[in-house]
Amino acid sequence: MKIGIVGAGMVGSSAGFALAIAGYANEIVFVDKNEALAVAQAEDISHAVPFMSATRVRAGGYADLAGAGIVVLSAGVGQRPGEGRLELLERNAVVIRSIVSEILAVVPDPILLVAANPVDVITHIAAKISGLPRNRVIGSGTILDTARFRSLLARHIEISPQSIPAFVIGEHGDSEVLAWSGAVAGSADLISFAAQLGKPITEDVRKAIDHDVRNAAYKIIEGKGATYYGIGAGIARIVRAITRDEGSVLSVSIHTDHVAGVDNVTLSLPRVVGARGVTADLLPDLEPSEQQALTRSAQMLKELSDSLHI
Ligand SMILES: NC(=O)C1=CN([C@@H]2O[C@H](COP(=O)(O)OP(=O)(O)OC[C@H]3O[C@@H](n4cnc5c(N)ncnc54)[C@H](O)[C@@H]3O)[C@@H](O)[C@H]2O)C=CC1
Numbered sequence: 001m002k003i004g005i006v007g008a009g010m011v012g013s014s015a016g017f018a019l020a021i022a023g024y025a026n027e028i029v030f031v032d033k034n035e036a037l038a039v040a041q042a043e044d045i046s047h048a049v050p051f052m053s054a055t056r057v058r059a060g061g062y063a064d065l066a067g068a069g070i071v072v073l074s075a076g077v078g079q080r081p082g083e084g085r086l087e088l089l090e091r092n093a094v095v096i097r098s099i100v101s102e103i104l105a106v107v108p109d110p111i112l113l114v115a116a117n118p119v120d121v122i123t124h125i126a127a128k129i130s131g132l133p134r135n136r137v138i139g140s141g142t143i144l145d146t147a148r149f150r151s152l153l154a155r156h157i158e159i160s161p162q163s164i165p166a167f168v169i170g171e172h173g174d175s176e177v178l179a180w181s182g183a184v185a186g187s188a189d190l191i192s193f194a195a196q197l198g199k200p201i202t203e204d205v206r207k208a209i210d211h212d213v214r215n216a217a218y219k220i221i222e223g224k225g226a227t228y229y230g231i232g233a234g235i236a237r238i239v240r241a242i243t244r245d246e247g248s249v250l251s252v253s254i255h256t257d258h259v260a261g262v263d264n265v266t267l268s269l270p271r272v273v274g275a276r277g278v279t280a281d282l283l284p285d286l287e288p289s290e291q292q293a294l295t296r297s298a299q300m301l302k303e304l305s306d307s308l309h310i
């Protein structure tokens with residue numbers, strides 16, 4: 001499948017690199033308002049390809065996106081140290097509006113894969129203005145937070161993160177919800193599995209992991225200015241689920257008719273992802289405090305999206 005990436009900065013180029021070296025796409029086309037940057041990223045990544053795959057990587061204009069099955073939206077500003085994701089909304093909403101109409105003029109029926117922040121609200125805007133069906137406008141949502149959660153759990157329990165189907169749901173941001181009660185590890189529920197391995201999840205362990213997942217981006221941005229490898233791999237993982245029609249369960253953000261007592265809100269849940277985009281939503285079992293936290297997260301996102309009057 002041909003994949004377009006609009007926004008060839010740190011996130012877009014990391015996604016392109018991950019896609020190219022894994023060989024998840026036949027062709028990748030970078031588009032950026034900074035044309036020289038798009039050309040340079042495409043050249044650099046194409047020099048990695050002979051070691052790893054056969055993906056064709058190039059830069060172009062919007063017309064070159066014709067025939068793309070998926071277009072990744074990674075254009076826009078990122079957070080500066082100390083800045084929250086929601087503070088980017090005004091600037092990135094303007095960017096997304098112009099980009100979506102340019103894309104639809106050449107690719108009438110794409111799957112849009114949104115990474116720009118605040119990703120849930122930007123995905124909400126992209127879905128509304130594109131008029132595409134809800135299952136075809138997918139925000140990367142909490143796929144990265146879920147990876148961070150699994151990575152920290154794996155470090156604590158000392159098993160592979162791929163053997164820990166635990167999810168972060170709700171906003172990709174400060175109000176996100178770590179779904180501890182529905183989490184599984186290996187062959188049992190997470191808490192009893194960890195205890196069996198002699199690595200109990202005490203209240204202190206739980207608090208530390210919650211804090212580190214929620215604050216991971218702030219810490220990385222403080223240290224190196226931006227986060228990109230994690231989300232780059234996350235975008236590649238979503239693309240793989242679509243191009244291979246996997247039906248994989250991934251935590252991604254789409255418009256949701258009703259969740260946690262809130263209607264018409266765009267947020268992340270574990271969802272089935274395949275060739276047609278998202279085909280099912282799966283609400284994990286939640287204890288009352290998690291359910292309340294999900295309601296708060298959903299209400300916040302809904303108020304923000306409604307205030308835009310799209
Ligand atoms: N969803 C997630 O988990 C994550 C999302 N992000 C978000 O991804 C976005 C991109 O971040 P970075 O790549 O680090 O930023 P960056 O500044 O490195 O790249 C952004 C690129 O967008 C381009 N751009 C801006 N306006 C454009 C337009 N109208 N048309 C075409 N290209 C345009 C810029 O020229 C630049 O190359 C940010 O909003 C950031 O917050 C970052 C990390 C994780």
Ligand SMILES: CC(=O)C(=O)O
Nearest residue numbers: 085117144216217227
């Ligand atoms: C920047 C961002 O959204 C993240 O790394 O989670």
